[in-house]
Amino acid sequence: xxxxxxTRTEAASRAQLISNVHYAITLDLTHGATLDTTxxxxxxxxxxxxxxxxxxxxxxxxxxxxxxxxGTDITSTAVPMRDGRYDEEQGLQIAGLTDGDxxxxxxxxxxxxxxxxxxxxxxxxxxxxxxxxxxxxxADAKRVFACFDQPDIKATYSMEVYTPPAWxxxxxxxxxxxxxxxxxxxxxxxxDYPLSTxxxxxxxxxxxxxxxxxxxxxxxxxxxxxxxxVQTSGELTVPLGLYCRQSLxxxxxxxxxxxxxxxxxxxxxxxxxxAYPFYKYDQVFCPEYNMGAMENAGCVTIRDEYIFRSAAxxxxxxxxxxxxxxxxxxxxxxDLVTMKWWDDLWLNESFATWSAAMSQAEATKFTTAxxxxxxxxxxxAYGQDQLSSTHPVFSDATDxxxxxxxxxxxxxxxxxxxxxxxxxxxxxxxxxxGIRSHFVNHAxxxxxxxxxxxxxxxxxGRDLSDWAQQWLKTxxxxxxxxxxxxxxxxxxxFAITQSxxxxxxxxxxxxxxxxxxxxxxxxxxxxxTDASSEAGAAxxxxxxxxxxxxxxxxxxxxxxxxxxxxxxxLVNDRDLTYAFISLDEQSxxxxxxxxxxxEDPMARSLLWSATWQMTRNAQxxxxxxxxxxxxxxxxxxxxxxxxxxxxxxxxALSHYTDPAWASTGWSRAxxxxxxxxxxxxxxxxxxxxxxxxxxxxxxxxxxxxQGILEGTxxxxxxxxxxxxxxxxxxxxxxxxxxxxxxxxxxLTQDTxxxxxxxxxxxxxxxxxxxxxxxxxxxxxGPSMSNLALRHRIAGFTHVGHQELLEPYGxxxxxxxxxxxxxxxxxMALRTVxxxxxxWDHSEHTDAAIAxxxxxxxxxxxxxxxxxxxxxRVARARAAIQADGAQ
Numbered sequence: 102x103x104x105x106x107x108t109r110t111e112a113a114s115r116a117q118l119i120s121n122v123h124y125a126i127t128l129d130l131t132h133g134a135t136l137d138t139t140x141x142x143x144x145x146x147x148x149x150x151x152x153x154x155x156x157x158x159x160x161x162x163x164x165x166x167x168x169x170x171x172g173t174d175i176t177s178t179a180v181p182m183r184d185g186r187y188d189e190e191q192g193l194q195i196a197g198l199t200d201g202d203x204x205x206x207x208x209x210x211x212x213x214x215x216x217x218x219x220x221x222x223x224x225x226x227x228x229x230x231x232x233x234x235x236x237x238x239x240a241d242a243k244r245v246f247a248c249f250d251q252p253d254i255k256a257t258y259s260m261e262v263y264t265p266p267a268w269x270x271x272x273x274x275x276x277x278x279x280x281x282x283x284x285x286x287x288x289x290x291x292x293d294y295p296l297s298t299x300x301x302x303x304x305x306x307x308x309x310x311x312x313x314x315x316x317x318x319x320x321x322x323x324x325x326x327x328x329x330x331v332q333t334s335g336e337l338t339v340p341l342g343l344y345c346r347q348s349l350x351x352x353x354x355x356x357x358x359x360x361x362x363x364x365x366x367x368x369x370x371x372x373x374x375x376a377y378p379f380y381k382y383d384q385v386f387c388p389e390y391n392m393g394a395m396e397n398a399g400c401v402t403i404r405d406e407y408i409f410r411s412a413a414x415x416x417x418x419x420x421x422x423x424x425x426x427x428x429x430x431x432x433x434x435x436d437l438v439t440m441k442w443w444d445d446l447w448l449n450e451s452f453a454t455w456s457a458a459m460s461q462a463e464a465t466k467f468t469t470a471x472x473x474x475x476x477x478x479x480x481x482a483y484g485q486d487q488l489s490s491t492h493p494v495f496s497d498a499t500d501x502x503x504x505x506x507x508x509x510x511x512x513x514x515x516x517x518x519x520x521x522x523x524x525x526x527x528x529x530x531x532x533x534x535g536i537r538s539h540f541v542n543h544a545x546x547x548x549x550x551x552x553x554x555x556x557x558x559x560x561x562g563r564d565l566s567d568w569a570q571q572w573l574k575t576x577x578x579x580x581x582x583x584x585x586x587x588x589x590x591x592x593x594x595f596a597i598t599q600s601x602x603x604x605x606x607x608x609x610x611x612x613x614x615x616x617x618x619x620x621x622x623x624x625x626x627x628x629x630t631d632a633s634s635e636a637g638a639a640x641x642x643x644x645x646x647x648x649x650x651x652x653x654x655x656x657x658x659x660x661x662x663x664x665x666x667x668x669x670x671l672v673n674d675r676d677l678t679y680a681f682i683s684l685d686e687q688s689x690x691x692x693x694x695x696x697x698x699x700e701d702p703m704a705r706s707l708l709w710s711a712t713w714q715m716t717r718n719a720q721x722x723x724x725x726x727x728x729x730x731x732x733x734x735x736x737x738x739x740x741x742x743x744x745x746x747x748x749x750x751x752x753a754l755s756h757y758t759d760p761a762w763a764s765t766g767w768s769r770a771x772x773x774x775x776x777x778x779x780x781x782x783x784x785x786x787x788x789x790x791x792x793x794x795x796x797x798x799x800x801x802x803x804x805x806x807q808g809i810l811e812g813t814x815x816x817x818x819x820x821x822x823x824x825x826x827x828x829x830x831x832x833x834x835x836x837x838x839x840x841x842x843x844x845x846x847x848l849t850q851d852t853x854x855x856x857x858x859x860x861x862x863x864x865x866x867x868x869x870x871x872x873x874x875x876x877x878x879x880x881x882g883p884s885m886s887n888l889a890l891r892h893r894i895a896g897f898t899h900v901g902h903q904e905l906l907e908p909y910g911x912x913x914x915x916x917x918x919x920x921x922x923x924x925x926x927x928m929a930l931r932t933v934x935x936x937x938x939x940w941d942h943s944e945h946t947d948a949a950i951a952x953x954x955x956x957x958x959x960x961x962x963x964x965x966x967x968x969x970x971x972x973r974v975a976r977a978r979a980a981i982q983a984d985g986a987q
Contacts, residue, residue, distance in 0.1 A: 113442070116253050123257045124248060125146040127143070127262075128141060139213055140211060145247040148202065148203070148205075149203055151201070155198065160246075160248075168206070220235050220303065225346055233305040253441045253547040255546070260290045273397060294379070300435075309345055311355040316336065331541060331544045332375070341362060343358055354409075373533075374537035379436075383399060384403055387402050388854060391927055418467075434540075438546070438547075440547065441548065445550050446507060447512045447516040451494070451513065455520040458471055472739050475710060479679070481513070485514075490965045491576045493574045494516045531557075532557065535556040575602060579600055580599070580681040580682075581614065581681070582600075590666055593662065616672055618666075624638060692711075724759075726753050727758070734750075735789075748792070753766075768799065774789050775805070777792075790825070795828075795900060810829050824859075830847065844860050858891075865893050874896060875909055890931070890932060906938070910940070910941025911949065914949035917953070937970035942974060954967050
């Protein structure tokens with residue numbers, strides 16, 4: 102039994118024994134502002150019903166002072182010791198439980214965190230104020246209070262938190278605050294609805310806040326009528342709150358944030374058929390946050406990098422809106438209805454990802470959210486699904502370590518793609534009807550994928566067992582291609598071929614697809630025109646499309662036989678399914694020559710995506726992709742897509758380009774990005790100048806960036822704000838320009854935590870700092886904050902430093918296991934991924950890492966990121982070879 106790495110079997114056994122749980126939690130954070138205080142008193146009283154038997158309670162703490170069961174002190178038997186300390190791996194041992202109700206009281210000293218796990222503590226350098234927030238997913242509630250830390254033992258909660266008088270508490274429900282003495286206030290809250298431990302939140306500090314409310318009407322549906330325990334019709338008002346650090350208050354764009362939030366409430370009230378189930382909805386923007394956000398019921402925590410103190414790109418705003426809507430969707434799927442065990446994690450994340458894109462596209466100003474999804478989220482999924490660590494969407498999560506590794510592109514993006522495919526397959530309204538039934542059938546409890554599948558089958562009238570087997574229990578990606586004959590300008594034969602899924606067992610699947618036929622048309626006459634026409638005089642438009650189900654390796658498309666042949670065929674038009682597109686030779690050539698003339702943003706995005714995947718798969722030379730971006734980026738109207746392709750061009754140059762051409766390639770990219778910054782305005786201009794600074798710099802680029810910083814060179818329309826200045830300084834440092842005095846001067850103007858971290862990255866990017874930074878990461882990493890470690894790594898792996906990093910490939914192989922074991926789980930995964938020697942293509946380093954993987958026990962958490970790192974290096978080697986081929 103391992104309390105710190107709970108297994109599914111252990112969780113199932115404990116859930117059979119334990120029920121009717123209530124936690125009374127008391128946390129004393131009165132002295133939390135004193136940073137040399139490393140622990141805080143945590144008292145938990147657990148009342149529960151038990152069967153006869155033995156169990157354990159999860160708790161990670163520096164010291165356990167006492168454990169009482171039904172008034173009897175059992176500390177000596179309940180607290181396992183190792184090397185004179187509480188052994189948190191075993192948890193608290195509770196033996197000899199009898200049938201009936203019990204009360205367990207634990208008093209312990211829990212530990213403040215600097216890694217974003219448990220109760221994270223942060224001091225703002227701007228004003229020295231201290232803030233704390235919790236992050237409990239997957240199973241870190243045990244770092245703050247004693248509990249049965251698994252999703253299917255839901256409970257109610259009473260909370261008491263002692264803080265300094267100037268601090269406030271934001272948690273899952275409304276707060277009452279009382280004066281204790283001149284040094285302390287007590288904040289109380291009740292959570293009287295069943296909630297899993299990972300969804301509890303404590304956010305403490307002198308928060309700045311803004312409040313509002315949403316009022317709307319819940320649309321009633323037949324499948325929700327008469328449901329009990331939830332509201333399924335009528336009007337509802339929900340109090341809304343926004344919270345951030347005092348130093349960020351001037352930048353909190355509350356009106357925009359509330360607008361997006363309310364639009365999400367509107368869409369969900371219209372389509373979910375169940376009212377928002379909690380008492381209020383707060384969003385707390387937290388410093389040094391590891392991820393995008395967390396769906397704590399009624400108290401969502403969000404990274405405060407989403408409060409933009411400088412000019413932000415279109416995609417940053419779009420991504421923030423997506424995050425807000427994603428977490429709001431979790432209030433239903435995840436919080437009201439919770440997975441039984443973490444093998445259904447994908448249901449939570451995939452549904453929230455799908456819901457966010459749907460509501461964003463239909464209810465907000467970000468109407469092309471599915472275009473962004475097709476280009477960015479699917480790129481994440483496709484990349485993850487090609488690794489040797491790929492897993493089915495419905496994944497076998499045997500323990501918590503496995504679960505933590507599965508917060509990946511398959512769980513989020515492939516799963517959401519599959520749900521989009523399912524909605525197209527059964528019909529959107531039937532899909533939503535099944536979701537609504539699922540909500541009312543399992544409100545306030547736990548459910549499995551089989552429960553959801555049953556609801557969807559009933560709503561759609563389809564047997565979905567075969568569909569589920571094809572899409573959720575297999576791995577890999579199919580490739581779809583058009584196979585046609587043309588006679589007299591018309592298709593005499595039209596079929597779609599499907600390759601077996603790779604990697605995997607080579608299965609074909611049932612796909613719902615759109616097939617689009619595109620042609621170059623004269624803007625004035627609507628007549629077909631030649632591809633050599635002047636740019637702007639003609640555009641690529643869709644002249645015919647069909648939608649159908651395809652199965653097996655070959656599907657005839659009789660509807661298109663006799664249709665006028667186009668210049669280009671897209672076999673996944675509108676991006677309904679999850680698959681690679683193989684463009685036939687004519688379509689690929691036409692796309693390369695005319696991508697800037699394609700009118701439909703989704704079709705254009707699919708072409709960018711297809712050519713990028715062909716580059717990654719060594720089917721298209723990296724230099725050709727770079728040239729495609731250089732020529733077509735300035736015409737891209739979708740700002741999220743623009744940012745993505747600019748990043749992909751830089752990635753192609755860094756990882757997939759023949760070194761003999763790299764210098765030429767970087768010169769071509771810089772030229773195109775600089776020209777783009779001159780020709781465009783607004784967010785497009787910002788995207789181009791950021792991409793320019795993110796290139797390997799030559800002397801001309803160095804001179805330009807220095808001139809912009811010094812004010813001797815200006816780009817019309819470009820506002821060089823604080824964060825852009827830091828990006829230029831980091832770029833110059835990485836290029837070998839001495840910037841220490843510039844950093845020091847900049848820090849006198851920018852006293853924020855962001856400035857401190859960007860200065861750290863700039864210093865870490867200096868070519869001569871490699872050894873110092875390596876030692877900091879590998880020796881002092883466990884004592885660094887999560888954000889400091891992130892910026893150290895970013896500087897260490899600065900673009901263009903492959904030769905400088907050569908000595909650290911072999912060192913990584915000898916250091917990685919020890920480093921993993923000394924870091925917390927979250928930081929171990931991020932650090933090993935961040936410093937994996939992707940620059941080292943030597944057989945020696947690869948063999949050393951392969952040997953580590955082979956020697957690892959199956960449960961070794963570091964085995965997976967090492968496997969994935971080897972996969973990425975092998976892919977890069979193949980692409981480099983393809984790029985150098987004539």
